[in-house]
Amino acid sequence: MTQPLPSLSELQPLLEHTFTEIQRTRMTDVPVVNVELSVNAGHFIEWQGYYLGVLITPWFMNLMLLPANEETRDDLNSRRVATKQTHSFPSGAYEFITGAEDAIGHFQSCSLFSPMFEFQDQQAAIETAAAVMAGLMDVDNFEDIDAQGQPFPEYGPEPAPEADNDSCSEADTVLESPLTDKAISRRQLLSGFRG
Template identity: 45%
Template sequence: MTEPARSAAEATERLETAFCRILDERMAGIPILNPALSVEAVALREWQGHWLGALVTPWFINLMILPGSGAWRAVADRDSVWHAFPSGRFEFIGGSEPGIGPYHACSLFSPVLEFADQETARETARVAVESLFDPGMLGEATGHESGDGSGMSRRDFLRGASATRS
């Protein structure tokens, strides 16, 4: 098992190294890649004894939680776990990668073809992380873009986050 990262810088380095390797080894030649984007961990911070931030890649932007010094809630790969923030509850999916160990990921954008450049993707990721801590964004992000009123989709969450920045 991979030891938990001891700092945001260490968590950032692990994420970027692992997902650069995935880009080179597993994603090469895949048509959904956005050539304007690169792998970048954004706005990692300590949260409840773990490392929370966003990860921009040429194929997705995800919120990411990596183990830190706190008690880790283990879930099997691809199983769901919900995390509560001041802005609401969000569904994360369990995963694990060599060099990172276990993590929880919440997909914000996949694919990411709508992003013209790295700066826009980075800013979107940064705003998403900040918005988690804004009670004015209160909602439940289910990841579904349904109009049934059952909760806020992740994209609607980001649209609202973007609108509050205007």
């Protein structure tokens, strides 16, 4: 018999219990565990038939998709573990991999950080998770790159010939300067903020 789907309010304690148990049983003495961190699933929303959020564990931080209705549960259950699927968000396309745990069923995850040693404490990890969720849903973070962080092929007219390298306009200088007005770029989100 199929278990009933958890509500959004039931999801956080279910995920936290499941992954705390994994830490206690499967991750004991594994050197990638940051002992300063604990499991946290506090940043989840309902999104297009899924529960979407960031799961923090002492060994990874992942974007997670879990079924919020029967249709998405059936779709996830039909996928083999380790198969990949791309999902589109306001900030772009992200590749997720299918996983399964007895307590929560099938889910999909997109790795943000692993291992987690760059986080000195739980608060830093929680703040990063909140920034990831905000950045994921911010259309201003959209970049024309695919789920692997590679530029989409350019279509349309041929590019203009290169300008004379001896002359440098103000526009060239602006284009070469780093973008500093966005909290999180699409590329940073995909690469776990590693510049």
